[in-house]
Every structure is written in structure tokens, then in C-alpha cells.
Amino acid sequence: MNNIKYEEILAWIMDMVSIPSYPGIEKQETGVAIYIKSIFDKEGIKCELVEVEDGRCNVYAELESETKGKTLLLCGHMDTVEPYNMKDALKPVVVGDKLYGRGTSDMKGPVACMMAAMIDLKRSGTQFKGKVMFAGVCDEEMNSIGAIELLKSDIKVDAAIIGEPTDLDICLGHRGLEWYEFKFIGKTVHGGSQDKGINAIQKAVKFINHLEDDLIPFVNAKKHELLDKATLNYGVIQGGTQLSTVAGECILLVDRRFLPYESYEDVENEFKDLINKLSKEDEDFHCEMKVLDVSVMKPGYVHMPMEIDKDHELVKRLKEISPDSKLTFFPAWTDGGLLYSYGNIPTVVIGPGLIECCHSDSEYMPTEHIMRAATIYREAIIKYC
Numbered sequence: 226m227n228n229i230k231y232e233e234i235l236a237w238i239m240d241m242v243s244i245p246s247y248p249g250i251e252k253q254e255t256g257v258a259i260y261i262k263s264i265f266d267k268e269g270i271k272c273e274l275v276e277v278e279d280g281r282c283n284v285y286a287e288l289e290s291e292t293k294g295k296t297l298l299l300c301g302h303m304d305t306v307e308p309y310n311m312k313d314a315l316k317p318v319v320v321g322d323k324l325y326g327r328g329t330s331d332m333k334g335p336v337a338c339m340m341a342a343m344i345d346l347k348r349s350g351t352q353f354k355g356k357v358m359f360a361g362v363c364d365e366e367m368n369s370i371g372a373i374e375l376l377k378s379d380i381k382v383d384a385a386i387i388g389e390p391t392d393l394d395i396c397l398g399h400r401g402l403e404w405y406e407f408k409f410i411g412k413t414v415h416g417g418s419q420d421k422g423i424n425a426i427q428k429a430v431k432f433i434n435h436l437e438d439d440l441i442p443f444v445n446a447k448k449h450e451l452l453d454k455a456t457l458n459y460g461v462i463q464g465g466t467q468l469s470t471v472a473g474e475c476i477l478l479v480d481r482r483f484l485p486y487e488s489y490e491d492v493e494n495e496f497k498d499l500i501n502k503l504s505k506e507d508e509d510f511h512c513e514m515k516v517l518d519v520s521v522m523k524p525g526y527v528h529m530p531m532e533i534d535k536d537h538e539l540v541k542r543l544k545e546i547s548p549d550s551k552l553t554f555f556p557a558w559t560d561g562g563l564l565y566s567y568g569n570i571p572t573v574v575i576g577p578g579l580i581e582c583c584h585s586d587s588e589y590m591p592t593e594h595i596m597r598a599a600t601i602y603r604e605a606i607i608k609y610c
Contacts, residue, residue: 252280294355302365329590330578335388342602355610390578398532413473422471529566
């Protein structure tokens with residue numbers, strides 16, 4: 226990386242962090258997309274904005290050699306979660322060896338490093354085969370409308386890198402994800418006449434007991450060499466209105482992480498079969514199941530898992546470039562699940578930053594990751610393409 230400096234990439238990250246792109250911002254990610262395009266335009270790299278929905282945009286760039294070869298996609302999302310309790314979240318600052326700010330790790334920092342890899346190649350005139358494409362996409366933190374739009378554009382690539390924060394480890398896969406809401410419906414009466422009511426909380430407890438005794442052990446028994454096991458977690462429960470009233474409604478929210486060999490339909494049917502079983506055993510058991518609104522994607526798409534063979538050429542090249550990087554799995558979900566499952570694109574997740582600090586009130590990027598990540602991406606383009 227002789228043609229781009231650390232300070233330049235750092236400035237790009239800080240500039241992008243300063244541009245709000247969390248839910249509630251008008252045209253949420255478009256300000257970041259315009260900024261990215263301005264950088265590529267200045268460098269003479271072909272770049273375009275593509276409106277996805279309601280003024281929200283993706284930004285695409287490409288650099289192509291005169292020699293035929295493979296096409297590699299570098300993909301990252303431009304949206305962030307809200308600042309929450311992070312003080313001065315949009316005023317990035319370097320303290321010691323850490324760059325603090327919302328989006329430094331998740332994932333404006335990785336996006337800037339991808340940009341830097343392409344720009345260094347352009348400035349240096351380095352000869353490489355094939356083509357590298359960059360996609361800055363919107364809405365990954367919610368419904369991934371940006372990645373879906375990218376797939377609908379009929380993109381033609383041989384492999385992809387998703388730049389989520391992995392501590393620069395090479396992640397070969399991640400589990401699929403779905404969030405479910407279970408609404409238990411009872412009958413509200415005064416607590417003094419509780420025998421005439423149906424307590425929805427009690428029905429939720431019955432359901433949870435069956436999860437603990439039957440379904441969770443069944444799910445956890447599903448193993449994977451790389452991804453460990455499937456999981457099921459109930460994380461939120463809300464029910465009742467006051468102490469002297471029999472609860473007429475109770476809501477339970479469940480997180481289900483599934484493995485590449487599990488079908489989405491089978492995952493749903495596990496819950497539906499349990500509801501049917503309890504309904505037959507108890508005529509007062511009434512439960513409505515649905516996918517949580519914030520988890521609903523466009524028709525035909527769900528949060529699918531991904532995995533790539535450890536012997537895939539992209540994985541081998543990345544390991545050559547960064548021998549200290551571990552081969553592991555990513556603990557969260559990424560747009561790679563869409564690229565892999567719906568686009569049949571072999572995908573690796575590798576990026577600077579730390580997943581454990583993302584979405585927190587102290588999100589940061591280790592500054593020593595910046596040049597390392599940009600170099601890894603640059604060399605991946607050369608060696609893979």
C-alpha cells in the first residue's frame with residue numbers, strides 16, 4: 226500500500242461516521258453513498274448511485290483490467306444502528322490506538338478499507354487480471370433491501386468478500402436467523418373470578434416448558450463442523466395489565482439460529498407442530514405465531530445461512546495473504562447469507578474491527594487494523610482475480 230496513506234483512510238472513516246445513516250434519518254444511507262461516490266469520482270474509478278427505495282441508495286464501483294480473469298465483489302453496508310447511549314457517537318475521535326464512533330467497526334471502517342484497496346490499485350497502475358466490484362449497500366441492519374437490490378441487478382461475480390468486523394479472521398460461514406413472535410390469547414376477567422378466565426401467561430409458561438424440555442434439546446443436538454450448533458433463545462416476554470386481572474394476552478419473542486443443512490420450512494414447522502400439539506391437549510390453548518415485523522424481508526427472501534468450503538480458492542488466497550488469521554465462523558448474520566443462498570456466490574466474511582463492541586456505547590475500530598485490512602483486500606483482488 227505505497228500509494229495511499231493511513232491518514233487518508235482514517236479521514237474517510239471519520240467523515241463517513243460523521244454522516245448519520247441510522248433509522249429515522251431521511252434517505253438514511255444516501256449521504257454516505259454520495260460521499261463514497263465523490264471519492265471514487267475523484268480517483269477516476271467508475272461509480273454510480275442506484276436508488277433502492279424512498280430515496281435510499283446503493284453505491285457501486287468497479288475497476289477492470291484489460292486481461293480476462295475472475296471477478297471479485299467487495300461488499301459492505303452503509304447503515305448503522307442508532308447512537309443509543311453512545312456519547313458523541315457521530316463525532317469520531319482517536320484515543321490511543323482506538324478510533325471511536327458509531328459505525329467505525331460496523332461497518333464504515335471496513336467499507337473505507339475496501340475503497341482504499343481499489344484506489345491504491347488505480348493510483349499505482351498495478352496490473353491484475355479480471356475485475357473488482359464494490360457495493361455499498363443500504364439497510365443491512367433491518368431488512369437488507371440493498372443486498373436484495375444488488376442481487377436483482379443480476380450481478381455476475383465469481384466470489385465475494387463481506388467486510389463485517391471479524392478481528393481480521395477469515396469467517397467461512399454463519400447461521401441463518403429468524404425472529405418469531407408468539408401471541409398467547411386468553412380471557413381477561415377480574416382476579417377475584419379467575420376461574421372464569423384464561424390466563425395467557427400460564428399458557429406461555431406451558432409453551433416455554435415444552436421448549437425447554439423438548440424443542441431446545443432437539444435444536445441444540447443439530448451440530449455443524451464449523452458453526453457449532455443450532456440455537457433457540459426466548460429473549461422477551463410481556464403479558465398482563467395489572468395484578469388484579471387475569472392476563473388476557475402474553476407475547477413471547479424467540480430468536481432461532483439455523484444451520485445450512487436445515488430448511489427454513491422445517492424450522493417454522495418445529496414451532497407450528499408444538500402449537501398444534503398443545504392446542505389438541507388443551508382446548509383453552511390459543512397461540513398465534515408470526516415472523517417479527519423487523520425481521521420480515523421482501524417476499525421470497527429470509528435471513529439464510531452461508532458457508533464456503535475451506536478449500537475454496539478465495540479462502541486459500543486470503544490465508545496466504547494473512548497467515549495469522551484464523552479460519553472460523555461469524556457469530557452474527559450478514560448480507561453474505563443472501564449472496565450465498567440466493568445468488569450462489571461463494572462468500573467469505575473478513576474485516577477490521579471487533580464484533581463484540583458493535584451496537585454498544587463504546588464502538589471502536591483498532592487503528593492498527595486499518596492498513597492491514599486495506600492491504601488484505603488489495604492483495605485478495607490481485608491473487609484471486
